[in-house]
Amino acid sequence: MIDRATPRRLGALTLASLLALSAAEAGPREQAKRIHDRLVGTPPTAACLDQLEQRLIDEGAEAAALDAIDDSGAGDACTDNGFYNVTLKNFVTPWTNEEQTMFAPLNDYTATVIGTVRDGVDFRTILYDDVLYVGAPGLGLPAHANDSNAHYEAMEQRGVDLGDPAQLVRTTQSAVTGLPPEATSGVITSRAAARAFFIDGTNRAMFRFTMLNHLCTDLEQIKDPTRPHDRIRQDVSRSPGGDSRIFMNACVGCHAGLDPLVQAYAYYDFDYQDDPERGRLAYTPGQVQPKFLINADNFKWGYVTRDDRWDNYWRQGPNSFLGWAPGGGSGTGAKSLGRELAESTAFARCQVKKVFENVCLREPVNLGDEPAFDALLARFRSDYDLKGVFAGAAAHCKGE
């Protein structure tokens, strides 16, 4: 091994290298390298770089980007699966836990999003479809279990190629987990989401983090105290510390619209004894979870949840700017609420924004970014193919 003094010597080289970075104009070769760097996470091999450069010259930057992402088989010099195993995994992982950390292990939520992007499936379905991606049976992985994440952790540890449809396989939650098809709601009913957001509490966390991760909107940004108060649950004190102004000026802004939406999750819970890592999603059709009825004496005149009927009060008022799709506005259960959210303009805009920032390493604030962003959004809303957005964003940010 190397002696301990070596890292200190390396420091000088590292700084020198940083300073030596060229600010020269980017030609097709440099652009092709950046496209690969941003999408795959690794530098291309010499052969891959040659291939991408030529593709960029011949067919344009977006074609080169798609070439970098996928291994198209024999003759393709660009075979690195980093787009799925690195870039997408780290893109999605923070959505799957309350701490929003990227360092969490691979899980069913992350795998399902990766598979959906890989297969070019309508990205909106991640919030409402009966869909799940699992490791192929022949990989020798621990069996998928409703009360364990071991299956996915093993996939990560063994470096399973998530870009390979023969290794990461599309199936349905109802077939694998036994959840009734009508109760499935994409990643909302994944074990990882339940572990993170249905655990304990009042299930409001599931809605809040779905808004945060998929509509890029925290509740604080959309407070609207003017919505009707009739669905605010009993557990919300109307006079915190004896001062009802706090409720009227702060609490109600979220709860008036939030509570009638969260009601969609009235039959869900994350069931565990002592160790949440051994817990599982619980679904009790027709039976409201006790967590929806706790602390009823905080305001006993408040709303009592009796079913999973949800209503979107934010379709009216200032939050109509989120761009709710025609129809909808109410329903029962998580699936229809998932569709309500996924079909909004805010959902599409949020996905494009996240991809743009992931690929371009910045918000769309530089010269020319906003028109490019709008074009990406229009394109995403035409086919809801998120892989195309990645490619389009990489093409825009390839450098000049």
Add this chain to the structure above:
Amino acid sequence: MKIRFDATKPARTAFALILLLGLGACQESVEVRQEAPRQESDRPYRGTVRDDQVQRYMNEVWSKLRGNDRCGACHVPGGSAPTPFVHPTDVNAAHDEALKIVDTETPENSLMVTKVAGGHQCWLGASEGEACAAQLVVYLRNWLYPTDTLVREEVDLKAPPMRQPDTSAIAFPATSDAFRATVWPELVRYCADCHADNAAIPQAPFFAQPDVADIDEAYEAAKPKIDLNNPANSRIVVRLRDEFHNCWSDCASDAADLERVVDALARSAALEAAPSIDLDTVPNSMAVHIFDGVVASGGGRYDKNVVALYKFDDGEGDTLIDDSSGVGAAADLRLYGTEGIDYRWLGGWGIEFLTPRGRAQADPLASAKLYDAITAAGEYSVEAWLIPGNVTQGADAPSAIVSYSDGTDNQRNFGLRQRLYNYDFLARSSASDGNGEPMLSSADADEVAATTLQHVVATFDPVEGKRLYVNGDLVASQSAGGANLGDWDDSFTLILGNEAHGNSPWAGSIRFLAIHSRALTPEQVNQNFDAGVGERYYLLFNIDDELAASGLALQEAYILLEVTRFDTYSYLVNRPTFISLDEAFDPATDLPAGGLRIAGLRIGLNGKEPEIGQPYVNLDVQVSAGEYGPRGQRLSEIGAIIALENGPERDQFFLTFEHLNGLEDSRVPGSWDQTFPPFSGTAAADIGLRTFDEINATMARLTGVNPTLDAIGGPDGTYTLVRQQLPASVNLGGFVSAHQVGVAQLAIEYCHQMVEDDALRTALFPAFDFGADARAVSTAQWQAGVIDPLIDRFVGDNLTSQPDRAALRDVLGNLIHSSPDGLALCGGASCEADRTRTVVKASCAALLGSAVTLVQ
């Protein structure tokens, strides 16, 4: 019209009055207690109690008859009469004796009763035998048939005056700006010597706070004293003009001065107020003031054995909290501290303790009525509606909510405390120490104490022991093992909010307190919880005119709303109900065949519809004969709070409807801007760092080493260890030395693995002799065999965005062979056998861990 409601309460009987009179007699004994030795019958019972039946006998019969002026002089062991049913030291034996002379089926036929009816030792006088017998029957019935007869609360609903909503009413502006420009300067000039918290002797309310930083506080304090709709009627004007309160020149002109600035504030408020509603465009009810309503407060409570009761309804300026139990000498509580600083009165009844100096305390003599009633009964309850100010108090020092103590924190008859999320109940008995410990506490995990209005009841009796209820639920219990209250001290005092010594402060509000000389049963606790607290009114909103306009001729048709003063800042509106007060109303024939549709109900306040707090906008109900009952038809079970504006004396309520029996709200709803805000921010760099997994994948790809190798990705592998030390953000500005150390460690590991792997090493360095002595390798060989292959693979070819290849060659060349520190020179000494490999690894790591691979 009499309407029966769900709330229940004990039947009020003449006997109850007699019972109160009986307790009044106890109070007389209190007054002489300090002067004369106690009779045997005054002493607390120290014996055991066999069971509930005996306990009830003790409470309902024995304690009332044992006095020497009643039966205790003779019906005792060795007494002149047979049947010792008031045995002074053994209530179990007394109970058994009583059964010999009581007809348990028909108490009126009991020998005990018939004897008294005939004039035998009637305590009311020899000629009052029938009255004594009637009273005795009540005692016996309470013992033998403990279930109270509960009747439904009756409320006599009366039609309020008919008045149209006043759309000219002015409400206070949301901000204090106009107040600051008009009224506030005058108040500061003339009133700040007293009505400010920094005055020599501060007098609440502090509407003259002189510091502009406190302007909002001054504004809130001034609002109840200002009538914007009739400035001359403002309290700050009346106080000068009619009551000559501390005028600064002559009262008439001083009052006129304040009236002038109030008028200016009213004009300003009228300008900035939202436009009032156009009543021609929306179906609406008649308007009512809260005091037009029918008072429903107090209904349904179980207070049969109350000893002391505090409603906290005295209000601002009062320093005494009245004991309104009517039992014995009033144990009024004196407030200590300065109003507005150490404590404050709450709108809607209540007192809030703000600092450790704030407390309320009865004097020991008055407090002794608790001792007398409770030790005689051997059981008691402490019942409070309270709002803890926080859930962080009570951890280090006790936070005493209610204490009956000597003023310290170690001697008490009882105490109710808060400790973080817990309530603690300390109860002195023969089974406790002098401080009432071991105390009964709610479970930590339950976290029952919350900073919201809570109903807390602590009960003690010898059979069930200590019990603690929060919001009607039993949250903790502890057996007392038949303990008695013989060790109680009659010199203790009742204190709220702290102990007298001041070291046990409790921050929070108390809105109701009752001390009962019985352990309330769970049913009674729930009954009192359901009865609620505070002022409650039934408001009737007449809709006859609108219904007539819709073609439906009804008389006295109303929407009934329960309205409660919820706290200082809001009302609680609850349970809208359609009802007709017309005795002749027949829903089967008077309502439309398809029902009377009521939809989109909004509460109007002072000529406007408040935007916040509307609970019935989505209501859509058909009033029909099938649903209409003796109490009308309930439209919603939901309640909500709505902000108080000008105070309960002046706020005027009315209702509007989006739909009322065919009449429609014709107003056009506003539209909203439906665009997303544009992105904003300064131009950002278009390059950044690779993040942790990207760095690992990059190193794996460039070296060809499998990242799942144990040495790298295993449980103790280098990547596993440094993963969270590597950059997690692409931001170049966030790159720190710790990141570089982690990158270097990982690069060294990858290069080590590559050089030690024959295939990988040979693939990258096919022309280099790794067996050669490092010092013997020429500069050209290092260049061609090691440096160039590394640069070719790691940096790439023909990329202007990468560092200059010649410069990299120099840097790596210097690292290897520049004198005197070049790694291949071995400091001038001979090189160890593996030095050549080490030099290659170092060169590899230097390049692999550099910006060449770190930046994307």
